[in-house]
Amino acid sequence: xxxxxxxDHFQNPRNVGExxxxxxxxxxxxxxxxxxxxxxxxxxxxxxxxxxxxxxxFGCGAAVATSSLATEMVKGKTIEEAEQLTNAAVVEAxxxxxPAKIHCSVLAEEAVKAAIADYRSGKLEAESxx
Amino acid sequence: MQKELMKNVYLDNAATTKVRPEVVAAxxxxxxxxxxxxxxxxxxxxxxxxxxxxxxxxxxxCIGAQANEIIFTxxxxxxxxxxxxxxxxxxxxxxxxxxxxxxxxxxVLHTLEGMxxxxxxxxxxxxxxxxxxITAQQVAEAxxxxxxxxxxxxANNEVGTINPIAEIGAACRAADVLxxxxxxxxxxxxxxxxxxxxxxxxxxxxxKFHGPKGVGALYVRKGVRLPPLITGGxxxxxxxxxxxxxxxxxxxxxxxxxxxxxxxxxxxxxxTKRDRLIAGILETISDVKLNGxxxxxxxxxxxxxxxxxxxxxxLLMLDLNGIAASSGSACTSGSLDPSHVxxxxxxxxxxxxxxxxxxxxxxxxxxxxxxxxxxxxxxxxRLRAMSPLYTK
Numbered sequence: 001x002x003x004x005x006x007x008d009h010f011q012n013p014r015n016v017g018e019x020x021x022x023x024x025x026x027x028x029x030x031x032x033x034x035x036x037x038x039x040x041x042x043x044x045x046x047x048x049x050x051x052x053x054x055x056x057x058f059g060c061g062a063a064v065a066t067s068s069l070a071t072e073m074v075k076g077k078t079i080e081e082a083e084q085l086t087n088a089a090v091v092e093a094x095x096x097x098x099p100a101k102i103h104c105s106v107l108a109e110e111a112v113k114a115a116i117a118d119y120r121s122g123k124l125e126a127e128s129x130x
Numbered sequence: 131m132q133k134e135l136m137k138n139v140y141l142d143n144a145a146t147t148k149v150r151p152e153v154v155a156a157x158x159x160x161x162x163x164x165x166x167x168x169x170x171x172x173x174x175x176x177x178x179x180x181x182x183x184x185x186x187x188x189x190x191x192c193i194g195a196q197a198n199e200i201i202f203t204x205x206x207x208x209x210x211x212x213x214x215x216x217x218x219x220x221x222x223x224x225x226x227x228x229x230x231x232x233x234x235x236x237x238v239l240h241t242l243e244g245m246x247x248x249x250x251x252x253x254x255x256x257x258x259x260x261x262x263x264i265t266a267q268q269v270a271e272a273x274x275x276x277x278x279x280x281x282x283x284x285a286n287n288e289v290g291t292i293n294p295i296a297e298i299g300a301a302c303r304a305a306d307v308l309x310x311x312x313x314x315x316x317x318x319x320x321x322x323x324x325x326x327x328x329x330x331x332x333x334x335x336x337x338k339f340h341g342p343k344g345v346g347a348l349y350v351r352k353g354v355r356l357p358p359l360i361t362g363g364x365x366x367x368x369x370x371x372x373x374x375x376x377x378x379x380x381x382x383x384x385x386x387x388x389x390x391x392x393x394x395x396x397x398x399x400x401x402t403k404r405d406r407l408i409a410g411i412l413e414t415i416s417d418v419k420l421n422g423x424x425x426x427x428x429x430x431x432x433x434x435x436x437x438x439x440x441x442x443x444x445l446l447m448l449d450l451n452g453i454a455a456s457s458g459s460a461c462t463s464g465s466l467d468p469s470h471v472x473x474x475x476x477x478x479x480x481x482x483x484x485x486x487x488x489x490x491x492x493x494x495x496x497x498x499x500x501x502x503x504x505x506x507x508x509x510x511x512r513l514r515a516m517s518p519l520y521t522k
Contacts, residue, residue: 007446007450010443011450013516016515016516017516027518031480031483031519032479033479034440034459034468034479034480034483036518036519037518055516056516056517056518057516057518058438058439058440058517058518058519059440059442059443060440060443060446061442061443061446063440063443064443064516
């Protein structure tokens with residue numbers, strides 16, 4: 001039911017783990033629904049480039065694969081570019097997902113955006129604290 | 131270190147089983163030689179007709195029934211539907227109240243819920259204890275003057291818990307209420323005696339005990355009024371229209387006879403492997419819980435919840451290692467809610483999501499059990515390493 005690409009990302013997930021002193025952390029989903037994704041960002045304050053990214057996911061094969069792929073897609077991009085990430089792009093890059101699993105790609109998009117929002121709010125706090 | 135991979139380690143025997151070669155051999159002549167329509171008059175059809183009636187007698191004997199109390203169907207779900215819908219129709223004058231449990235197979239639960247929604251019945255769904263079991267007392271207390279049927283699963287398909295069927299049967303008989311049991315997981319695996327257990331209706335499916343798919347039977351105690359679900363010709367004494375699936379029915383009877391002949395010995399062997407698997411999992415993996423009754427459970431059922439990880443990921447990893455298993459996780463069912471059985475037993479959602487069911491058969495080897503015990507802890511370790519819930 002899964003494409004080779006999904007199975008590859010599930011078996012060999014890219015960028016798994018946590019980042020200490022991350023500049024932005026996004027946590028979405030809940031255990032009740034069976035999916036939780038957490039994304040950690042390391043952002044260069046001058047260039048706005050996402051220099052490193054990690055994820056941790058509790059969920060099905062599609063949840064793991066979409067998080068893995070989303071981290072790949074935003075790594076090396078600027079915050080502004082990464083914000084343009086859509087779940088459709090994640091699905092396309094995975095060469096498709098079963099209909100019941102589309103929500104996993106939505107969650108991956110939301111996790112990235114939550115991490116970016118967290119980075120921005122942290123930056124604001126830092127600036128207002130000056 | 132690369133472990134040597136095994137292939138086709140089949141541990142989903144609650145989903146379906148391998149058809150025994152002896153069963154296939156018994157079926158074949160009725161496809162290619164004695165393929166006559168069992169309802170036809172000429173001699174060419176007589177062998178098929180005789181095989182059909184022999185099969186009926188065999189099935190009856192295996193569950194303590196009379197031959198004319200067996201109706202062959204197109205599977206377990208049809209047998210359940212026929213019992214539930216038939217009783218509602220035939221006993222409407224007595225009342226429209228039915229009683230069931232929260233852990234029924236969907237063939238029963240969805241059917242009854244649908245009937246209740248259509249206003250055909252009033253439904254009481256009994257809660258279960260932490261093991262997924264109900265008591266005869268719960269049933270007795272739920273019976274009303276207008277109750278026409280009690281339907282309780284004999285042995286649960288997910289967690290393997292066996293209900294006190296004889297006690298429930300006695301309570302129903304004492305209250306003069308019909309008792310149906312979905313015995314799809316039980317028949318051929320644990321002793322079933324419809325007379326001793328006061329069962330009025332019982333559903334079975336051949337493919338759960340090494341018979342073919344697409345054929346089942348409904349036991350209907352003599353005296354119980356039941357209209358047909360499938361109407362048309364007069365087959366099965368007018369109770370189930372459609373040309374009899376003679377090869378399938380012969381397969382069902384042959385498989386059941388073989389199961390029952392060696393039941394005690396085989397179930398002991400399977401149970402020993404089951405217990406080794408359960409003990410091994412509990413020993414090698416932390417934060418894991420056995421689901422279902424510790425002793426009153428099917429000899430082939432292992433169901434555990436592994437915390438901090440999700441069931442479908444476990445299944446995928448097992449599959450990549452050649453092991454076929456099942457889960458009560460929502461992601462395998464396409465809904466957001468995990469197994470209704472595990473939730474009814476009081477498991478929190480996140481723990482129900484991490485459930486794994488391994489169901490053995492007599493064809494399961496000790497090497498396969500060892501292999502699972504070697505592979506599973508590694509999979510759990512790997513998935514926990516990427517779980518945000520696991521912080522140890």
